[in-house]
Amino acid sequence: MSSPVGHILGTTIVYAASSKAMSLPKLSKGCYLGLALLALLPDIDAALLSHTPHRGVTHGLLAMVAISFLFYLLLRSAEAADAPRSRFVACSVLCAAAHPIMDTLGCPARPVEWFSPFWYSGLSIDPYWTILPQPYFYIVHGNSFYLPLSAIMDNIPQLIFEVMILSGVLVFLTLPRSKVHSRFVRYVAIVVACLSWIVWRLYFPTVWMR
Numbered sequence: 001m002s003s004p005v006g007h008i009l010g011t012t013i014v015y016a017a018s019s020k021a022m023s024l025p026k027l028s029k030g031c032y033l034g035l036a037l038l039a040l041l042p043d044i045d046a047a048l049l050s051h052t053p054h055r056g057v058t059h060g061l062l063a064m065v066a067i068s069f070l071f072y073l074l075l076r077s078a079e080a081a082d083a084p085r086s087r088f089v090a091c092s093v094l095c096a097a098a099h100p101i102m103d104t105l106g107c108p109a110r111p112v113e114w115f116s117p118f119w120y121s122g123l124s125i126d127p128y129w130t131i132l133p134q135p136y137f138y139i140v141h142g143n144s145f146y147l148p149l150s151a152i153m154d155n156i157p158q159l160i161f162e163v164m165i166l167s168g169v170l171v172f173l174t175l176p177r178s179k180v181h182s183r184f185v186r187y188v189a190i191v192v193a194c195l196s197w198i199v200w201r202l203y204f205p206t207v208w209m210r
């Protein structure tokens with residue numbers, strides 16, 4: 001993944017699930033704007049830094065530490081922020097990790113350089129590549145670049161799949177584990193999310209988003 005919308009949704013879900021699990025105080029509505037901006041911050045390489053390769057240093061672990069710190073400042077700004085500091089740190093790291101993890105699960109045309117600037121090898125985990133490696137390379141070779149119009153057309157079905165994947169993860173993380181029927185719904189949701197991820201990559205193997 002993902003489109004900008006997908007990144008904001010994904011990071012918000014990670015925040016909602018982890019802050020609930022850690023009993024952190026709720027953010028004010030205005031702070032969600034900050035959360036959305038921080039969710040998109042790694043893509044500053046594509047938007048502003050034309051000399052930096054996309055999914056390079058701004059998507060690596062070093063940048064993740066810096067962005068975690070910004071998330072930490074944002075989460076600590078919540079009212080009644082009296083929970084233990086370690087919980088804020090853990091929640092901040094999870095929020096900052098969401099973007100590069102989502103990109104790692106996307107198209108390997110742009111693998112994520114997790115150890116940039118020390119090591120420039122990229123990582124991508126893609127079910128399409130895993131199941132059908134050869135056609136993938138063939139298709140990507142001919143369609144490395146997308147015109148804006150085709151990118152917009154691709155975004156609509158892609159967004160539907162993103163919502164299915166992310167809402168499945170949200171249901172899995174937030175439904176209580178104690179009741180038998182909600183436990184069943186949780187596992188159905190995570191299976192739907194995984195299948196959607198596979199189908200998404202099978203149908204849109206050449207789509208790489210920010």
Ligand SMILES: [Zn+2]
Nearest residue numbers: 042043103210
């Ligand atoms: Zn990205």
